[in-house]
Amino acid sequence: MKTQTIIVTGASTGIGKAIAGLFLEKGYNVVINAANEDNLNATFSELGHHDRLVKVAGDISKTSTGQQLIDAAVSHFGSVDVLVNNAGIFEPKGFLEVDETYLDRFLSINLKGTFFTxxxxxxxxxxxxxxxIINIGTVLVDHAIGGFPATAPISSKGGIHALTRQLAAEFGKNNILVNGIAPGIIRSPLQAKTGISNADSLAGLHLLNRIGDTKDVAELALYLAESNFVTGEIINLDGGHVSGHHIA
Structure with missing residues (x-):
């Protein structure tokens, strides 16, 4: 069997970095992307396996970046077997404070980036x-939290969920599988960027009373990449967040 090739966007930190690292460990060829070239270079050095690892810096909201990723995978390794659309931004802001420019940031990076890549x-x-194709969404699309206003990013992630199912329907007959992972609270640099200094303080949102790790997302991505009969699914990886709540 030929070595499979995976592209991971937003791979310099957090979930994307964990996914890239796990797939390298499992013997995949990996193409990593990030908008921040310094972070990407540091991750490239840290991950090693440079005979099977290629980096492509670029803003995923630009359609040319997605094509550059495909071209890099094909030129170095001969195929694109798996795409993980992980690149994205997320931060809270009250609905009445959102203007068009602010909303466009999320639609461009999260939804447009996933769409055109x-x-x-x-x-x-x-x-x-x-x-x-594996898209990264959020459980907040299906389970909103009062007191955490994030209509702009959640609107873009909702579009990703809808896109996932539509692509699965449109290309299933071509043996192209498209699924989504909807994480709950995951211990990653993203939490600090959203103003949450102690992510573990949110453990009570999950029935397991703990938050997840980036390796949990990576392991689910690996399962989906190697499955040949799962498509059109948005899988909640949330420690039971959507299923229920504890009584305070």
């Missing part, structure tokens, strides 16, 4: 006769 990947996957 998937489009470039699917063109290549159609030539190959198969492929897998």
């Amino acid at each position: 998937s489009q470039a990947a699917i063109r290549q996957m159609l030539k190959q006769g198969e492929g897998s």
Whole structure:
């Protein structure tokens, strides 16, 4: 069997970095991307396996970046077998404070980035006769939290959930599987960026009374990448957040 090739966007820190690291450990060829070139270079050095690792810096909201990722994967490794659309931004802001410029940031990076990178990947996957796309959403699309106003990012992530199911329907007959992972609270640098200094303080939102780790997301991504009969699913990886609550 040939070595499979995966592209991971937003791979310099957090969930994306964990996914790239796990797939390298499992023997995959990996193409990593991030907008911050310094962070990307540091991660590239840290991950090692440079015979199977390629880096492509670029803003995923630009359609040219997605195509550059596909071109890099094909030129170095010959195929694009898995795409993980992980790159994204997330932060809280009250609905009445959101203006058009602010909203456009989330739609451009989160939704547009996922949309057009998937489009470039699917063109290549159609030539190959198969492929897998894994999109990163959020449980907050289906389970909003009062006191955490985040209409802009959640609107963009809701679009990603809808896109996931539609692509699965449109390209299932071509043996292209498209799924989503909807994480709950995950211990990653993203928490600090949203103003949460102690992510463990949110453990009570989950039935397990603890938050998740980036490796939990990476392990689910690996399962989905290697499955040949799961498609059109948005899988909640949330410690029971959506299923229920504890009585305070």
